[in-house]
Amino acid sequence: MESELMTKKPGPLYRELADEVQKLIERRSLRAGQRLPSVRVCARQRQISIGTVTEAYVVLENRGYIEARPKSGYYVRNRPAEMPKASPGSVLGPPVVVDEKDLAEHILDLSLDPSYFPLTTAFPGPGILPLEKLAKIASAVGKSDPGILGKYSMGRPYPPFVQELSRRYLQTGASLGHDDFIVTSSCSEALHLALGAVTKPGDVVVIESPAYFGFLMLISSMGLRAVEVPVDPKRGLSLEALTVALDSNDAKALIVTPSFHNPTGASMSNARKELLYSILCDYDIPAIEDDIYADLHHGPIRPKPLKAWDRDGRVLLCSSLSKTLAPGLGIGWISAGRYRDRIDEGKWTTSPLFTQKVAALFLQEGYDRQLRRMRAEYKKQLSAVKSAVRRFFPRGTTMTEPDGGFILWVELPPAVDTLELRLDALEEKIGTAPGPMFTMRDQFRNCIRLNCGLRWTGEFERAIQTLGRLASRQIDKKLMAAKAG
C-alpha cells in the first residue's frame, strides 16, 4: 500500500486528503473511536472547499476506515488489530533490517494495548515497581523545592544523583568518579550516544545473537551494519566466535550485555569478562556495555560490570532505572571512559534536575530494600513460568536458566514457527516476542522470549497453557500434512 501510494502521481485533492488520513489511521496516529476534524474546520484550515473534504471522508468511509455518526461527525472505525504491514507476508521475507524493525515496532505497539496479555516486552508488571513511593517522593520534592522545576540542567548532572551512582558502582567493583557519568533520559539514549561516539554510518559493529531488538533498531536507524556472534545460554557471548568475527571484519565496536542478557538471560563469569576485555585490547576496539539488568541478580552477589576491568577507557557503560525503579521516570546514564568528552560536547540536555533529585532520594532511601524484594519476586516468577512451560509446552522444548532478571528464552521443537504462533496467539489476545525479532538473520524461528516480569496469576498460567496448545497444534498439523503428502 505504502509503495503504491508513493509511486502514484498526485490525484484529485479529495483523494490526496483521503490517502493522507488513511496513512495516519494505518500508522495509528489516529486511533479507533477517535473523531476526525469536522468537515468545516478541516476545510477552513486547509483552505479547500467543504465539498472536497466531504468527498475525502466519503472515500474513507467506502474504504472502511471511518464511519459517519449522525449529528456527531466522522470517527475512525474499529479495524482488526492486525495492520497490513505485520501480516505474515512481510515478516516471512528475506531477513533485512527493515522487516525486523517493522515486526519490533508492531510488537512495541501491541505492548501498549491492555487487551493483550503482555508477554511481548521486557516490562515489570503492575504492582512490582515502587510507583506509589516514588510518587510520594516526587510530590515532596515538588512541594519543598518547586524552584527546581524552573531550572534548566544545562546538560550538567545533579551532583547527589551521580555521587550515588559512583558509590553504587564502587560496591560492584568498578571505580567510577561521579564526574565520569553523563545523565541521559534512558538506557536507549545512552546506547545511542555511545554508538554515535564510536561509529559512523556504514561501519560494522558486533552484536550478540540473539540480541535485544532495541540494538537492532538503533543499528538500523544509524545506518550501521551488524555482525552477529552467538550467545551461549550458560556462558554468555561466545568469545571463540567473537575472535573469528573480529578477524574477518573491520568492526568498530562490540555491543554486549554481559549480565542477564536480553533475551537469553545468560551471564558471563568474571573470568570470561576479563578475557573479553583482553580481546577488546588485542583488537583495539571499544565495547558498549549494557548493564541494565545487573542489579536484578537472584543470587547473593551483584555481577561485576565489564567496566570494572577497564584500564584504558574503552568500555562505555550504559544503564538506567527503567527496569528497577520506573521507566516513566526517564533516567539513565553513561560512563563513557575515553569517549566522555566527545559525548559531552554535543549533549545539552539531560534528564530534568527534578527527576534526578527524585531518583537520588530514592536511591539513598529505599532502593536496596526495593531491589531485594524485586529479586525475590522475579526469582519466584521465573520459576513458576519455567514449571508451566515444562507442563504445557510440547515435548522437546528447552529453555535457559537465568540467575537474574526476568526474561526466559524458550526453544521449541523445530517444527514450531513462532512467527505463526504469534499470529495464532494474537487471536487469543496474547502478545508474544518471537525469536526472529532478536536477529537480522533467518534464525530462531522456533524460539520465543517470555516476559516473566509479571506477577504469576491464573491468567498468566492460562496464557502459557494456550501458547503450549497452539504450538502443539502446529506440530500436529505439520505431521498430518507430511503424512498426507
Ligand SMILES: Cc1ncc(COP(=O)(O)O)c(C=O)c1O
Ligand atoms: C537490554 C536492554 N537495554 C536497554 C533497554 C531499554 O532501556 P530504557 O527503557 O532505559 O531505554 C532494554 C529494555 O527492554 C533492554 O532490555
